[in-house]
Amino acid sequence: MYGTQKDIKHNLFLFVMNGMLFMPAMTLISIATVIPFFLEQLDASTFQIAMAVSMPFICTFMAQPLFGSIASRTKVLHKTFTKILWLQRSIFFIFVLSIPFFSPSVLTWNFLLFWGIFNIFVGSYNVFFTPLMLKLLPPDKRGGIRGIGSAIGAALGVGIATFIPLILNRVAFPYNFMVIFGIGTLFLSVESIMFLLMREHEDVEPRVPMGILQYIKGIPASLRDDAPFRALVLMCTFLVISNALIPYYTVYAVRAFSATESHIATLTGLAVVSAAVGHVIFGFMVDRAGPRVTSIIAACLVISAGILALSTNSLAFLYAAWIFANLGNTCYVVTASLLLDEVTPSGKMPLYVGVLTTISLATSSAVLLLLAPVLENVGFTLLFVTVLVCGVLSLLINLLVFRKHVARRVSA
Numbered sequence: 126m127y128g129t130q131k132d133i134k135h136n137l138f139l140f141v142m143n144g145m146l147f148m149p150a151m152t153l154i155s156i157a158t159v160i161p162f163f164l165e166q167l168d169a170s171t172f173q174i175a176m177a178v179s180m181p182f183i184c185t186f187m188a189q190p191l192f193g194s195i196a197s198r199t200k201v202l203h204k205t206f207t208k209i210l211w212l213q214r215s216i217f218f219i220f221v222l223s224i225p226f227f228s229p230s231v232l233t234w235n236f237l238l239f240w241g242i243f244n245i246f247v248g249s250y251n252v253f254f255t256p257l258m259l260k261l262l263p264p265d266k267r268g269g270i271r272g273i274g275s276a277i278g279a280a281l282g283v284g285i286a287t288f289i290p291l292i293l294n295r296v297a298f299p300y301n302f303m304v305i306f307g308i309g310t311l312f313l314s315v316e317s318i319m320f321l322l323m324r325e326h327e328d329v330e331p332r333v334p335m336g337i338l339q340y341i342k343g344i345p346a347s348l349r350d351d352a353p354f355r356a357l358v359l360m361c362t363f364l365v366i367s368n369a370l371i372p373y374y375t376v377y378a379v380r381a382f383s384a385t386e387s388h389i390a391t392l393t394g395l396a397v398v399s400a401a402v403g404h405v406i407f408g409f410m411v412d413r414a415g416p417r418v419t420s421i422i423a424a425c426l427v428i429s430a431g432i433l434a435l436s437t438n439s440l441a442f443l444y445a446a447w448i449f450a451n452l453g454n455t456c457y458v459v460t461a462s463l464l465l466d467e468v469t470p471s472g473k474m475p476l477y478v479g480v481l482t483t484i485s486l487a488t489s490s491a492v493l494l495l496l497a498p499v500l501e502n503v504g505f506t507l508l509f510v511t512v513l514v515c516g517v518l519s520l521l522i523n524l525l526v527f528r529k530h531v532a533r534r535v536s537a
Contacts, residue, residue, distance in 0.1 A: 141274030148278030153309030188248025272408020279401030403455030431513025
């Protein structure tokens, strides 16, 4: 099913390299730290920042039917996926080159335009990456070894994060962000080559081909007819909402504690260290204990982040909450695709990935946009209350509903 042992080793190496390159790239193009700080320097409004934060969710949600349909009809996933990634990164590089030519107010809207286009292509990530990983890697190779690659990438990201304040301070604005985003885009471009080099056989896993309309019609049917999947979507959606709110921590740090470039670098460094540690620990844990255990841990980490952030009004506790929030996010990233593998019928992985992504991102986008004006007027306490509530609800659904449905299916 997975090819020869030589093919498995070859593909595993490329997945490891993918993590090593992707993590540094997203340290530089970070929606949690660098981008909110970039928009603050442009005097963007809270609503514009909320738009930037919510675009990965809104645009991915909108693009799911298109890319889900393409993935379901693609015989060789890695080649199509590579073409999509190259197009995405080429378009964003055009924005990077255009940065010096616009005034701050125009540059804000220009960024939002290209950031939106960039994130439309993000809609392809899960529906291609998850089936590809499940096709090419055996179950005991999907977490730990890949986690090491992401951990190495995160360690590289820590080193890169130390240069962010140097670039911000020593290179004139906006050329400093041109350099930061340009290097990040270069990392992403090299990372996409890893998918092109993968060895994939056309007949490894048959998929049910679906047109766009069929794909859309399949969304309510999959939820209506599949109780374990319905519970999975609900518990994951609450985790995605809490993870989607992480960039607001940076806005809170800037506005409540007057965070500077060095503080932003610290937050970035803590995020990538958390990702490094989390990918290794949760990667090996999910291989041995299974994704149901790590999904519980993800919810507990989110709950801890909410409690810490609400405990005191200090930057030190915000750092601690930030670490737990990023660990929770990493744990969810490691866990989600493997949870899907436990409940997805054969050949329907693109549809089920798309449904989970569509619903969780649509809900997260709505919460992000609704919270923006409220946080502006009420304050950020509501932010951390929301995080705490989402973590508790996800944990309860997991323990009381999802596990019961999965147990019934296993015993049937």
